[in-house]
Amino acid sequence: MTHNIQLNSEGKLKHFLTIEGLDKALLTDILDTAASFVNPSDGQIKKVPLLRGKTIVNLFFENSTRTRTTFELAAKRLSADVLNMNIATSATSKGESLLDTIRNLEAMFVDMFVVRHAMSGAAHFIAQQTAPHISVINAGDGQHAHPTQAMLDMFTIRQHKADFSKLRVAIIGDILHSRVARSEIHALNTLGAAEVRVIAPKTLLPAKVETLGVTVSHNLTEGLQDIDVIMMLRLQKERMTSALLPGESEYFKCFGLTEEKLKIAKPDAIVMHPGPINRGVEIDSKVADGKQSVILQQVSNGIAVRMAIMAMAMQHNGASA
Amino acid sequence: MSNIHIQNGRLIDPANKIDSIGDLYIVDGNIAAIFDPPDGFQADTVIDATSKVVCAGFIDLSTRLRDMGHSRKGTFKSETRAAASAGVTSMCLQPDTRPAMDTASIAEYIKDLAEKANYPQIYPIAALTQKLEGSELSSMLSLKQAGCIAVSNALLPVKNLLILRRAMEYAASHDLLFICRPNDFSLSNKGCAHEGAVATRYGLPSIPEAAETIALAECLELAELTGCRVHFGQLSCKRSVIKIHQAKKYGLDVSADVAIHQLHLTENDITPFDSAYHVLPPFRTEADKKYLCQGLANGTINSLCSDHQPHDLDAKLAAFPETESGISALETLLPLMLKLVAQRAISLEQGIAALTHQPAQILRLPSGALTVGFSADVCIFDPELEWQINSDTWQSRGINTPFWGHTMKGRVTHTLQAGKLIFSL
Numbered sequence: 001m002t003h004n005i006q007l008n009s010e011g012k013l014k015h016f017l018t019i020e021g022l023d024k025a026l027l028t029d030i031l032d033t034a035a036s037f038v039n040p041s042d043g044q045i046k047k048v049p050l051l052r053g054k055t056i057v058n059l060f061f062e063n064s065t066r067t068r069t070t071f072e073l074a075a076k077r078l079s080a081d082v083l084n085m086n087i088a089t090s091a092t093s094k095g096e097s098l099l100d101t102i103r104n105l106e107a108m109f110v111d112m113f114v115v116r117h118a119m120s121g122a123a124h125f126i127a128q129q130t131a132p133h134i135s136v137i138n139a140g141d142g143q144h145a146h147p148t149q150a151m152l153d154m155f156t157i158r159q160h161k162a163d164f165s166k167l168r169v170a171i172i173g174d175i176l177h178s179r180v181a182r183s184e185i186h187a188l189n190t191l192g193a194a195e196v197r198v199i200a201p202k203t204l205l206p207a208k209v210e211t212l213g214v215t216v217s218h219n220l221t222e223g224l225q226d227i228d229v230i231m232m233l234r235l236q237k238e239r240m241t242s243a244l245l246p247g248e249s250e251y252f253k254c255f256g257l258t259e260e261k262l263k264i265a266k267p268d269a270i271v272m273h274p275g276p277i278n279r280g281v282e283i284d285s286k287v288a289d290g291k292q293s294v295i296l297q298q299v300s301n302g303i304a305v306r307m308a309i310m311a312m313a314m315q316h317n318g319a320s321a
Numbered sequence: 322m323s324n325i326h327i328q329n330g331r332l333i334d335p336a337n338k339i340d341s342i343g344d345l346y347i348v349d350g351n352i353a354a355i356f357d358p359p360d361g362f363q364a365d366t367v368i369d370a371t372s373k374v375v376c377a378g379f380i381d382l383s384t385r386l387r388d389m390g391h392s393r394k395g396t397f398k399s400e401t402r403a404a405a406s407a408g409v410t411s412m413c414l415q416p417d418t419r420p421a422m423d424t425a426s427i428a429e430y431i432k433d434l435a436e437k438a439n440y441p442q443i444y445p446i447a448a449l450t451q452k453l454e455g456s457e458l459s460s461m462l463s464l465k466q467a468g469c470i471a472v473s474n475a476l477l478p479v480k481n482l483l484i485l486r487r488a489m490e491y492a493a494s495h496d497l498l499f500i501c502r503p504n505d506f507s508l509s510n511k512g513c514a515h516e517g518a519v520a521t522r523y524g525l526p527s528i529p530e531a532a533e534t535i536a537l538a539e540c541l542e543l544a545e546l547t548g549c550r551v552h553f554g555q556l557s558c559k560r561s562v563i564k565i566h567q568a569k570k571y572g573l574d575v576s577a578d579v580a581i582h583q584l585h586l587t588e589n590d591i592t593p594f595d596s597a598y599h600v601l602p603p604f605r606t607e608a609d610k611k612y613l614c615q616g617l618a619n620g621t622i623n624s625l626c627s628d629h630q631p632h633d634l635d636a637k638l639a640a641f642p643e644t645e646s647g648i649s650a651l652e653t654l655l656p657l658m659l660k661l662v663a664q665r666a667i668s669l670e671q672g673i674a675a676l677t678h679q680p681a682q683i684l685r686l687p688s689g690a691l692t693v694g695f696s697a698d699v700c701i702f703d704p705e706l707e708w709q710i711n712s713d714t715w716q717s718r719g720i721n722t723p724f725w726g727h728t729m730k731g732r733v734t735h736t737l738q739a740g741k742l743i744f745s746l
Contacts, residue, residue: 020522099638119640120524121594129638142642143524182524206521207529 005127012316015127015136016309018145019186027190031155033308045303050311051080054111058084061117066275066299067139071114074306099129106131112314120144135313143177149274150183152305154191156298157229160270164191168226172199172255173233173282176206180274181233189213199223200255203244220255224264232257232273235282248281258284262292270294323365324348325740330370330701334377335674336690345375347697350740355691368735370701376673377689378410378698378736379654380680382578383554384629388434390419395631395718401440403716405744407651408700408733410441411688416448417475423448423459425467432468440743444470444684446500449488455479458488462495470684473500476601480506482539489549498684502554503536513642515603519588526642528603530558537561541568544575552683553577555628557602559612566621576683577621579613580628581657582648586723596637596644597723614666617675624679627654631719649719656729659704697740706732
């Protein structure tokens with residue numbers, strides 16, 4: 001299977017492309033490594049010399065602020081040199097192919113690509129084509145995977161909930177177009193969550209979604225029963241114009257998370273969102289900013305988790321050892 | 322023209338219900354006799370076909386030879402040579418050439434290129450609408466007179482059913498076969514994989530079966546309304562086979578084919594993000610594959626085609642949804658058909674009929690059989706010969722096949738086109 005390309009011959013992480021195919025021990029190792037970067041007394045993240053002298057290129061074919069920034073911060077805390085390439089507005093608009101862009105950057109002696117691309121499979125493609133000493137981290141490819149987001153969410157959950165095997169997690173909203181949802185589902189199932197439930201109208205669910213290992217509900221009131229972790233997904237505005245939904249207000253009425261709906265879940269349930277939030281579309285401000293919300297912790301945790309993944313991938317990449 | 326004596330082969334000719342060891346005699350480019358030599362026959366060339374099968378040359382209903390600005394993908398020379406090595410003696414060329422096959426001069430130019438390549442017979446399919454844009458009718462009669470054998474809009478839609486109706490009426494007026502690759506564009510929605518568990522897992526834009534079956538149902542209704550003969554190409558799913566079966570039972574003059582790789586691969590065989598598997602219609606489920614095989618075995622599906630689409634390397638080097646679809650498929654046509662026989666999905670006779678007599682019937686060509694007097698289009702193959710697909714054995718310029726590196730069983734040893742040896746191993 002192609003997924004094994006993310007592991008080296010000893011089964012260690014070389015690229016980080018998808019959660020699928022990685023085992024519980026490896027995911028736990030990532031979470032433990034991330035925890036080691038956080039100063040227990042003040043929550044600050046230490047600067048370490050692990051990747052000194054290494055060059056990391058943030059290769060963003062799609063716009064992003066939060067993900068790119070936390071990757072940049074993570075690289076800097078690892079003492080690497082970072083180059084931010086916003087390809088959406090440079091090379092490819094001049095007609096350069098994806099492969100040529102990669103080849104040119106390789107020639108500049110980089111050690112790692114952090115890739116975001118609008119097409120599913122782009123990170124796999126780059127990992128397959130790039131020179132063997134270069135690691136590739138998937139920062140989101142099309143509708144396929146966003147594995148670092150899933151790991152920082154697992155890290156956040158673990159800060160609040162001791163045991164994954166007792167957790168019932170609801171993922172709510174646009175599952176169909178969401179690479180975040182796919183990666184969360186794989187991560188939760190690998191870590192042994194008791195139940196992963198997706199809640200959405202049929203227009204926002206992919207075909208045979210249950211084969212991913214989830215239960216399905218089309219009703220938020222029913223779906224939130226017994227839930228420990230609520231993961232809201234961003235609803236992109238353009239979905240309204242493509243006849244997937246009748247409109248924002250009806251969506252909010254059916255699937256928006258309000259204080260009232262939140263009460264249906266377990267009293268100690270936490271509320272998560274990968275951002276950016278559409279207040280009043282998928283989530284009420286009172287919930288987003290409320291005491292059960294861990295949304296900003298997710299952002300903070302992104303730095304330590306991405307440091308862990310980058311350090312592990314670089315460490316286990318044979319050619320750079 | 323020389324006299325050719327093909328000796329001691331297993332002659333299989335489903336059209337004439339022949340399956341026995343014997344000899345075939347060719348005089349002046351035509352089949353002169355089988356079993357017993359014609360009076361005074363003196364062979365100039367003798368081909369020993371011991372332990373080989375001798376049958377009519379294959380007739381491929383859907384190919385693309387590229388060229389004309391796309392020669393990096395394939396040329397008439399490279400692709401017709403590949404066809405000859407695959408036992409193909411006649412091939413239909415889809416109209417999505419560049420420019421599209423919508424005027425007589427382009428059809429004539431293509432016929433000319435084909436003649437210069439000096440390999441299998443090329444039958445261009447005319448564009449149904451100008452530039453394949455689905456809005457204005459092409460000059461179908463002129464195209465027919467220039468040598469086009471049918472009309473089709475290839476992979477492009479005729480979204481307005483009124484225009485499709487008129488195009489079919491006009492085609493019927495000139496007794497032209499309409500070849501339809503059923504696909505509702507709005508439902509397929511730029512998808513690149515079957516709508517099911519695999520596309521869901523890998524986040525690939527997906528195509529439901531209904532994109533095919535709805536377009537097929539519309540076209541069946543229009544076939545009845547207009548009286549146009551319709552052939553449905555490259556079916557991919559169970560419900561399409563059911564619809565064709567019902568239409569035939571009802572009495573409509575329709576036929577259907579399936580691309581050979583659809584009978585071997587399903588969504589589950591796709592290596593994630595390997596663009597060699599990017600094909601349209603997409604590989605579907607095990608149940609669909611099984612039903613397509615049964616449809617071929619029971620005659621609902623008339624014929625097999627390669628749906629040959631060679632590509633250059635660059636066309637397949639990108640993220641999966643951004644790669645071009647299609648498989649270079651001429652050279653796997655015979656071994657994949659024989660594999661179905663080995664799997665007992667079809668009989669050898671059925672497999673050969675689906676590559677010879679059946680497509681000839683669809684195109685109303687006097688070929689596809691070893692009938693005395695027919696042009697000597699003959700394929701001789703060794704059903705037991707094993708060979709590996711690699712750059713030494715492969716002829717097509719496109720190496721875009723999911724079977725690259727595989728070992729195949731069954732190989733063409735000789736191909737004759739109108740009595741001329743155009744390939745020998």
